[in-house]
């Protein structure tokens with residue numbers, strides 16, 4: 001419950017006076033409904049349904065007294081007129097309040113959605129390394145609507161509660177002992193029904209974990225669909241999916257069953273209560289007929305509200321785990337926050353690097369409770385406007401070193417310097433403004449080629465786009481695409497071959513006119529001819545920007561000014577290509593030998 005209160009507080013902060021107007025509207029609607037019910041007594045008496053003395057009923061006496069002595073027809077018309085006016089006013093207010101409610105709810109959800117996405121973009125890279133992407137998608141797509149539903153139910157519950165409260169007030173005014181005895185029965189039922197709320201919460205926990213598995217499973221399966229189909233793994237996946245679907249079905253059915261039991265209990269109890277009620281009225285409390293009619297009308301309208309309160313609580317209880325997921329995520333975000341998004345936007349100027357980037361005694365571990373360091377004792381200088389190649393066996397720490405140099409991860413020990421100044425959070429963002437990074441797994445958005453290029457350089461002209469494409473030997477195949485630059489790239493750029501995709505991503509990186517170009521195995525999927533073209537292009541860039549390259553194919557780094565060899569997270573060799581290739585006992589020489597042998 002504490003989780004919901006936190007969100008109600010947030011709702012209050014967000015909606016402010018609108019929420020107050022909403023609550024006031026609810027109270028007025030309930031009061032009008034109560035007053036309308038009071039008018040039923042004189043109406044029924046005039047029609048002749050019972051012989052009434054309306055003066056004994058509060059409010060009614062104020063209206064009926066001035067009409068005494070008037071003909072019955074006019075009296076009835078006046079009362080009916082007041083009744084209709086109350087109804088119309090109440091209906092109008094109700095309409096306004098419903099719209100206001102929806103506006104508040106949807107506005108609040110938008111506010112939460114934007115907040116989560118903003119916090120996501122403000123989080124550091126280590127947050128994304130630890131978090132399953134599908135869990136974030138799950139929260140944005142499944143948990144947020146549940147939170148929205150929980151808030152809607154909470155507002156509805158509040159309305160029902162206020163309505164019930166006001167109506168109980170009227171009933172108490174008419175007959176305190178009778179109302180009190182009905183309330184005691186209602187309270188006893190509410191205490192008995194607490195177990196239903198607890199069970200609802202357990203079912204809600206299961207709903208969260210099942211929908212999390214569902215989205216995680218679907219994401220994994222779609223990412224690996226080629227492996228599934230080509231390795232005939234359909235049966236295993238179908239079995240997993242079927243079992244999950246059964247469990248999800250059971251989860252929903254279980255909740256409906258639970259609700260039907262609690263609603264059944266309420267119905268039976270209401271029958272028993274009506275009998276008790278009539279008995280008490282006549283035999284014990286001797287309530288006057290007029291008052292009894294009004295009390296019966298009030299309670300006949302109130303009892304469904306009691307059962308709505310119960311079912312509302314149960315519905316809210318199932319959404320509590322979703323509220324909890326959101327709060328947990330907020331805590332994780334707070335711990336992982338790098339900087340405010342607005343401050344990030346304000347960093348417009350790329351960092352100018354004159355001397356270079358340097359690591360001093362740097363150590364880094366992915367998990368601090370794990371003894372293995374991905375990088376250790378790194379002392380390294382990456383000179384500005386030169387090409388540095390980082391090589392080493394798989395798992396040596398090359399990509400981790402790049403992440404550290406561009407400030408994506410922070411050293412556990414030691415420090416990174418740019419032109420002799422320690423890398424701070426602010427300078428790190430300026431540094432990233434200066435970088436174009438091409439990863440091992442080049443990614444294109446499901447949009448046209450033009451849009452994919454514009455993401456990196458929104459103001460690039462068509463001419464500049466073609467220049468970048470020519471630079472990366474992509475212009476020929478782009479011209480052959482059905483709609484040229486406007487061709488859709490498909491899901492993750494699936495429309496292109498691996499090598500074509502790499503060249504487009506490289507063109508995008510160049511288009512940004514970076515002062516540091518980082519290529520993490522960016523040409524691994526290219527054939528020799530295209531790779532040679534890219535090498536020539538990179539040669540042209542040398543001297544104009546700092547280039548850092550990770551490459552397994554050592555032939556591609558022949559022109560590097562500096563080669564850094566990593567092994568087991570340590571720098572074991574460093575120097576010019578020629579110099580290192582002559583050190584025959586060194587790892588670089590060994591790597592060159594392996595590749596020469598593999599070629600033969």
Ligand SMILES: Nc1ncnc2c1ncn2[C@@H]1O[C@H](COP(=O)(O)OP(=O)(O)OP(=O)(O)O)[C@@H](O)[C@H]1O
Nearest residue numbers: 129366367374392393394395396397398399400401
């Ligand atoms: N997200 C992660 N969580 C935990 N350990 C990781 C993570 N990423 C990498 N590692 C570990 O850190 C070490 C260095 O990994 P890194 O990716 O930097 O190697 P690499 O030299 O780039 O390898 P490759 O050439 O295969 O891409 C490896 O032992 C790897 O298992």
